[in-house]
Amino acid sequence: DAQESRGLGDVYKRQTLSEVRANIDRLDDEIVRLMAERAMYVKDAARFKRDAFQVSAPARQAEVFEKVRRLAERHDRGFENLDQVVDAAYRAMVAAFIANEQTYFNTMRIVGDKHA
Numbered sequence: 001d002a003q004e005s006r007g008l009g010d011v012y013k014r015q016t017l018s019e020v021r022a023n024i025d026r027l028d029d030e031i032v033r034l035m036a037e038r039a040m041y042v043k044d045a046a047r048f049k050r051d052a053f054q055v056s057a058p059a060r061q062a063e064v065f066e067k068v069r070r071l072a073e074r075h076d077r078g079f080e081n082l083d084q085v086v087d088a089a090y091r092a093m094v095a096a097f098i099a100n101e102q103t104y105f106n107t108m109r110i111v112g113d114k115h116a
Helices: 001-012 017-048 052-056 057-076 082-107
Strands: none
Touching: 001 057, 052 057, 052 082, 057 082
């Protein structure tokens, strides 16, 4: 909601630099915790893949990038080009996850999944 976003922007502006940094640190902790949780799902997904193409899953990547751009628009509180920042961050994160998933794929027994 635009009215709510403006109010939150005012809250951000009333903080000291130390408070702003403390909030960024708090959010970084939560973001990394969520990335670690996501990583475990990525690791588990490797067992459903049959080959390297399925590990990279270009169609799934495109879906994820489109989804997060929409999420950025929905959650934007007034940061210009947030969708581009989110897109770049996700592209880097997904590339790193795929590289690691390839390692797990090479060592795991494939179980298959009709929903992959």
